[in-house]
Amino acid sequence: MPFLTDEFKEKAARLCAKYPRKDAALIPLLLELQKEKGFVAEDAMDALAKFLELPYARVKGVVTFYTMFNREPVGKYHLQVCRNISCHMAGAPDILAHLKGKLGIAEGETTRDGLFTLSTVECLGACGAAPVMQVNDDYFESLTVEKLNTVLDDLKHGRLRARGL
Amino acid sequence: MPKLTIDGKTIEVAKGTTLLEAAQQLGVYIPRYCYHPRLSVSGNCRMCLVEVEKAPKLVTACSTEAAEGMTVRTDSEKVKAARKDVLEFLLINHPLDCPICDQAGECGLQDYYMEYSLKKSRFSREDKVRRGKRRPLGPNLVLDNERCILCTRCVRFCAEVTKTSELEVMERADHSFIDLKEGKALDNGYTLNIADICPVGAWTSRDFRFKQRVWFLKKTPTVCLGCATGCQIEAHHNDNTIYRIMPRPNAETNTWLCDQGRMTYKAVQAGDRLSKGVIRNGVIDLEPALREAATRIDAAHSAAAVAVLGSPWLSVEDNAALARLAKDAIKTESFCFDLAAEQGIKDGILINKDAAPNTAGVALVKAAHGGISLGELASRLASGKIKVLVTEARAAAFLKPVLASAKPLLIVFATNRAQIPPEAYATLAYASYFETPGTFVNYQGLRRTTEPAVNAREGVKPLWTLVSKLAAYSGASLKLDSPEDALKGIDFK
Numbered sequence: 001m002p003f004l005t006d007e008f009k010e011k012a013a014r015l016c017a018k019y020p021r022k023d024a025a026l027i028p029l030l031l032e033l034q035k036e037k038g039f040v041a042e043d044a045m046d047a048l049a050k051f052l053e054l055p056y057a058r059v060k061g062v063v064t065f066y067t068m069f070n071r072e073p074v075g076k077y078h079l080q081v082c083r084n085i086s087c088h089m090a091g092a093p094d095i096l097a098h099l100k101g102k103l104g105i106a107e108g109e110t111t112r113d114g115l116f117t118l119s120t121v122e123c124l125g126a127c128g129a130a131p132v133m134q135v136n137d138d139y140f141e142s143l144t145v146e147k148l149n150t151v152l153d154d155l156k157h158g159r160l161r162a163r164g165l
Numbered sequence: 166m167p168k169l170t171i172d173g174k175t176i177e178v179a180k181g182t183t184l185l186e187a188a189q190q191l192g193v194y195i196p197r198y199c200y201h202p203r204l205s206v207s208g209n210c211r212m213c214l215v216e217v218e219k220a221p222k223l224v225t226a227c228s229t230e231a232a233e234g235m236t237v238r239t240d241s242e243k244v245k246a247a248r249k250d251v252l253e254f255l256l257i258n259h260p261l262d263c264p265i266c267d268q269a270g271e272c273g274l275q276d277y278y279m280e281y282s283l284k285k286s287r288f289s290r291e292d293k294v295r296r297g298k299r300r301p302l303g304p305n306l307v308l309d310n311e312r313c314i315l316c317t318r319c320v321r322f323c324a325e326v327t328k329t330s331e332l333e334v335m336e337r338a339d340h341s342f343i344d345l346k347e348g349k350a351l352d353n354g355y356t357l358n359i360a361d362i363c364p365v366g367a368w369t370s371r372d373f374r375f376k377q378r379v380w381f382l383k384k385t386p387t388v389c390l391g392c393a394t395g396c397q398i399e400a401h402h403n404d405n406t407i408y409r410i411m412p413r414p415n416a417e418t419n420t421w422l423c424d425q426g427r428m429t430y431k432a433v434q435a436g437d438r439l440s441k442g443v444i445r446n447g448v449i450d451l452e453p454a455l456r457e458a459a460t461r462i463d464a465a466h467s468a469a470a471v472a473v474l475g476s477p478w479l480s481v482e483d484n485a486a487l488a489r490l491a492k493d494a495i496k497t498e499s500f501c502f503d504l505a506a507e508q509g510i511k512d513g514i515l516i517n518k519d520a521a522p523n524t525a526g527v528a529l530v531k532a533a534h535g536g537i538s539l540g541e542l543a544s545r546l547a548s549g550k551i552k553v554l555v556t557e558a559r560a561a562a563f564l565k566p567v568l569a570s571a572k573p574l575l576i577v578f579a580t581n582r583a584q585i586p587p588e589a590y591a592t593l594a595y596a597s598y599f600e601t602p603g604t605f606v607n608y609q610g611l612r613r614t615t616e617p618a619v620n621a622r623e624g625v626k627p628l629w630t631l632v633s634k635l636a637a638y639s640g641a642s643l644k645l646d647s648p649e650d651a652l653k654g655i656d657f658k
Contacts, residue, residue: 042347055331055333057331057332057333057345057346058330058333060333060344060346061333061334061335064335064336064337065336065337122337122338
């Protein structure tokens with residue numbers, strides 16, 4: 001299994017021991033894999049399925065269900081716009097359209113300079129401050145187009161950092 | 166034993182019974198998509214919502230256990246409204262391509278829409294989510310994700326019945342779909358059951374697709390002869406052509422049916438199907454072929470020079486007729502119905518270790534008529550005393566090594582050219598068990614009779630009538646006028 005390093009396996013064994021069943025460690029291990037490479041590759045899913053003695057389809061099903069798992073490399077800043085009902089009603093479609101126009105990319109794409117990846121995600125659990133966008137591990141709430149412009153500029157020029165990745 | 170009331174009718178059910186099962190016992194039908202009696206409960210389709218008194222919301226009948234004193238309504242206005250809403254929801258992204266859909270006529274969406282909804286959708290056709298259409302997945306199935314309602318019956322079938330777990334729901338929300346590993350084929354030997362249990366047209370059979378509209382099909386209950394398991398099946402046919410085989414679920418033997426068993430009907434209408442006799446490689450009419458075979462039997466001079474071998478691929482009637490031919494017409498002692506084979510389920514699901522359907526039935530013929538052992542027959546052949554061997558084409562393989570060396574004159578019965586062994590001198594065509602009734606005994610010792618679904622081609626007769634004629638040509642009457650005559654003396658217990 002070339003996709004799972006010995007270091008990973010050691011960590012995995014520790015994680016699995018925390019749960020009554022080995023396969024319960026699937027999500028923490030996927031996060032671990034993502035931390036290593038920035039995304040979860042097809043081969044890594046295969047290797048992890050064998051490691052946890054799970055069917056491949058189960059692992060793939062979980063990875064594709066959660067938007068927090070990237071299946072391809074992403075840019076330095078991963079812009080994740082909530083597309084669910086509260087944000088939708090509070091103006092998420094405008095936020096998304098503005099981002100698409102400003103960055104010149106569609107959903108799921110990365111800008112040429114490798115700085116921004118744009119995607120839509122399911123509810124981020126911050127409906128009280130809709131519309132919401134998650135950048136890497138940080139939330140930006142109650143967004144307006146002006147606020148969005150500032151955030152993008154600050155990120156671009158390094159005045160603002162987003163945690164994670 | 167909880168006692169509950171469903172639609173005003175009271176019933177006492179075993180502990181652990183769900184509302185859906187309890188209703189079924191009362192004859193109250195609750196619509197369902199994801200529920201299947203042989204799969205785990207998923208509760209995702211919401212079609213079986215019912216009203217339970219004092220419960221704040223409607224509950225799913227498939228996953229709610231019956232409890233003492235429950236009062237359930239399956240016909241209240243609230244339930245009817247919920248069914249309409251669930252159907253509207255399930256149909257939001259459905260492509261409505263019924264005119265080109267093979268499921269039409271046996272589709273859960275069509276049936277329930279007519280029965281429970283008849284409501285106009287509030288969602289526009291233009292906004293439907295598009296998904297992958299008609300992807301062949303494996304040798305037997307085509308998947309149309311647009312028609313799928315994500316009931317996950319197929320996912321659970323692969324996880325729980327075949328335990329191969331190829332399928333899973335991928336992605337999330339309105340863009341989720343059923344898929345398996347990229348580049349992998351869905352081929353676990355039981356895949357066509359998925360097309361059966363799919364309540365909509367998402368999974369369709371590659372073999373059956375576009376061959377026939379289902380409302381034209383007539384259904385004949387019969388038995389699968391693919392192996393010694395002897396599953397109960399239904400042959401679906403129209404205009405004297407069989408189009409597909411479906412399982413006939415029963416408590417004793419089978420709920421499902423293997424892919425191999427489903428293809429057994431193909432031989433009946435295959436290009437190499439025999440309708441006449443074959444002498445060496447030349448096809449001749451059946452009557453002269455029978456006469457030639459009888460002449461050869463007579464030409465062996467002494468009865469001891471002729472041997473008859475039964476076959477586990479033939480019905481009890483036909484084996485018994487062969488036994489009678491040996492005993493009462495040819496009057497030879499060299500006949501053998503001693504064909505034991507290891508019986509039992511090979512793969513934990515349905516496929517039997519014994520590939521022949523009637524080994525147990527042949528044993529009954531042996532019990533009634535006696536005969537010599539297979540080893541004894543082989544040594545008699547090897548000694549060269551036997552000049553003529555009469556048997557069924559596939560059964561000749563039991564004596565393959567000795568046939569090659571002893572070279573007796575081989576007279577076989579066959580339905581298809583592919584069955585004829587190279588050593589055969591004369592081949593006589595007989596009607597297959599999709600065309601004529603036959604009694605078979607499966608590995609559990611259960612007696613099952615095939616029922617003719619289609620008519621045999623003109624001139625093609627059941628094997629026992631050929632045997633009767635063969636005897637007549639040799640100047641003996643076996644008094645076989647019906648298959649029941651052949652069964653005389655056979656003790657089924």
